[in-house]
Amino acid sequence: MASIKRTGITDKGKDLIAREVAGATDLTFTKISASNNKLADAVNLETLINLDGIKQTVSVSKIEKLGASQVKVTATFNNSGLMNGYSMESLGIYARDTAGTEILFAITVADKADFMPATNGINLSTVTVEFLFNISNTENVSLSVNTEALATAEMLNLLKNEIDKGYVKYKDTAEENKAGIITLSSIKNMINIHAPKPDLSPYMRWDKGYRNGNNSDWIVRASASEVWTPSVLHMYDISGIFTGTFHTNGGRAYYKVPNRAGGDWCEIMDNHDMAARDVRMNNMDADRNKVRNLAQDARNVAGEAWDKANDAQMNRILTMRLAGYYQGSPGSLEARERQGYVVTGLIGNAPTGHLGQIHTVQMRALQFQLGNGTWLNTPHA
Secondary structure: OOOOEEEEEOOOHHHHHHHHHOOOEEEEEEEEEEEOOEEEEEOHHHHHHOOOOEEEEEOOEEEEEEOEEEEEEEEEOOOOOOOEEEEEEEEEEEEEEOOOEEEEEEEEEEEEEEEEEEOOOOOEEEEEEEEEOOOOHHHHEEEEOOOOOOOOOHEEEEEEEHHHHHOOOOOOOOOOOEEOOHHHHHHHHHHHHHHHOOOOOOOEEEEEEEEEOOOOOOOOOOOOOOOOOOOEEEEEOOOOOOOEEEEEEOOOEEEEEEOOHHOOOOEOOOHHHHHHHHHHHHHHHHHHHHHHHHHHHHHHHHHHHHHHHHHHHHHOEEEEEEEEEEEOOOOHHHHHHOOOOOEEEEEOOOOOOOOOOOOEEEEEEEEEEEEEOEEEEEEOO
């Protein structure tokens, strides 16, 4: 708690009191400022018109008129939003006249100052200050009202006393005809007693779902672990935008979403579909291998046929000819049988049409050409 070293009313404050006593003006206390400037003893408080080093300013929160000549002015400081702490070395009290001119009315200098800490966001620190002034005529003293001014501890106690007279205390439980606190358990109890219990008998189960009594519409039903719905589910996000539809037909499942397949239905494949697909793929692989083997066999047969055809083509007789020329006399070595030669003429000395003696045998080589272009003499059998 602070202790006061000295207090003084300024010359302008004294002038305002004199005018107030003379009835020339009203005196209104407006605000109090706190400064970390510790005024030296040599400073004349009466001549000051401003207070330097001001850290905080608050409105007057309470004014009391004590008899005909005394006034008590109260204000409360707190550290809400205060970034840096400071010592409250000097306090300046401000007042204004009827014309609205505000002046530094009085100053108090601390001997042992209160310290206002910086805010920690959790605990609120407060300092309440009170000033008592002797004024001849308190009828002309008024309070500058500010709804944001903080209540003092005394004011809070007065409020508490008023509340205790007729308001509900936090520990009083509400009853049927008595105001009080409503607990969660009492709310649950009220729901169990008074909440409506609709008759669901008009609704009956229909094919793992619910339909109304005349089968004209579907109704969703759910248990703790299962849900029964119609076969088509439309889904939306929390903003109401359509996200997709799910549908079953007793044998297959389908879905559609806005940005796939043009928003049309897509079929869902499951493990059974995957297994069937794998079987088909394996069968297709086997069929491909079988076709590949058959094709290879056909290729081999075709190759053999081609080889045979080629051999036949190469070894077949394309054409025949009589080539060369040879002659000899009968009985001579030249006229004897020659391999590959055939007799093409006989020359004798008898007249035409008569059989005479043959003196020359004419022969030529009988040749054939194979498919590869080779010419061969006709061999002996």
